[in-house]
Amino acid sequence: MIHVAIVSxxxxxxxxxxxxxENQMLSEILSEHQxxxxxxxxxxxxxxxxxxxxxxxKSTWDYFDFYPxxxxxxxxxxxxxxxxxxxxDTIRWNSSKxxxxxxxxxxxxxxxxxxxxxxxxxxxxxxxxxxxTETWVVKPLVSGxxxxxxxISGNDWDQHIxxxxxxxxxxxxxxxxxxxxxxxxxxxxxxxxxxxxxHAVLKTPASKDFRVQHYFGGTIKPIHPSSSMLASCQNxxxxxxxxxxxxxxxxxxxxxxxxxxxxxxxxxxxxxGLSEQAVSNYKKAIMERLR
Numbered sequence: 522m523i524h525v526a527i528v529s530x531x532x533x534x535x536x537x538x539x540x541x542x543e544n545q546m547l548s549e550i551l552s553e554h555q556x557x558x559x560x561x562x563x564x565x566x567x568x569x570x571x572x573x574x575x576x577x578x579k580s581t582w583d584y585f586d587f588y589p590x591x592x593x594x595x596x597x598x599x600x601x602x603x604x605x606x607x608x609x610d611t612i613r614w615n616s617s618k619x620x621x622x623x624x625x626x627x628x629x630x631x632x633x634x635x636x637x638x639x640x641x642x643x644x645x646x647x648x649x650x651x652x653x654t655e656t657w658v659v660k661p662l663v664s665g666x667x668x669x670x671x672x673i674s675g676n677d678w679d680q681h682i683x684x685x686x687x688x689x690x691x692x693x694x695x696x697x698x699x700x701x702x703x704x705x706x707x708x709x710x711x712x713x714x715x716x717x718x719x720h721a722v723l724k725t726p727a728s729k730d731f732r733v734q735h736y737f738g739g740t741i742k743p744i745h746p747s748s749s750m751l752a753s754c755q756n757x758x759x760x761x762x763x764x765x766x767x768x769x770x771x772x773x774x775x776x777x778x779x780x781x782x783x784x785x786x787x788x789x790x791x792x793x794g795l796s797e798q799a800v801s802n803y804k805k806a807i808m809e810r811l812r
Contacts, residue, residue, distance in 0.1 A: 525558035576605040634697030656699035714806035720796035753779035
């Protein structure tokens with residue numbers, strides 16, 4: 522008999538304030554179809570993973586806070602041979618923003634940036650030779666929720682270098698060009714289930730901010746993407762995510778061309794409450810996989 526784990530995290534309120542409980546929505550979908558299941562935390566040492574025949578990875582929202590442990594958990598699930606949606610190989614690949622450079626290397630428009638490798642000294646001139654904008658965004662290579670993310674002017678680099686060097690001594694970082702379209706327009710998110718487009722939203726930051734997350738005051742509204750934006754995102758899905766149950770493609774439009782900022786395949790919030798077709802599309806995709 523099938524027994525499904527809805528994989529979440531131990532919530533401390535850091536990443537899920539004022540959000541619709543999509544874990545519960547997923548549970549209701551499975552209950553509707555009389556599929557035995559349980560919501561569990563990926564990091565719970567008491568969980569007997571062997572009891573499950575399938576993992577639905579939904580909201581492991583603190584994985585970047587405990588990254589070595591998360592990678593160990595991935596290895597454990599792989600050794601047990603328990604299938605997961607999305608797959609463990611996909612999740613491992615997607616857990617580090619190095620994947621952005623890989624996607625960019627294949628010719629896709631990406632706000633990729635430059636990696637600041639752990640422990641190496643920072644050299645402003647080297648960064649400036651690769652990041653041509655006046656303003657830069659610095660973030661951990663493994664991160665989420667705008668954790669330890671700075672927007673700084675290259676001219677102000679010296680004021681921040683001590684703090685950033687201390688961060689880089691502990692873990693690798695990514696420095697990216699700041700995209701002013703984020704503040705002026707916002708960030709688009711297109712959600713795909715089983716490789717097919719479902720719905721989309723526009724996330725707009727609060728005034729004088731660049732972080733689009735709702736807990737930083739950002740606003741979110743449903744939108745209908747243009748045909749060119751949809752085509753660009755579909756190309757990314759076909760190339761990198763055709764086997765995934767869910768993918769959220771985050772990006773910006775620059776001079777009419779969609780540029781990828783994140784390909785979210787681990788634990789994206791799916792904005793199921795903002796679109797009439799979102800829940801039905803999600804339900805259909807899940808049942809296609811379970812059948």
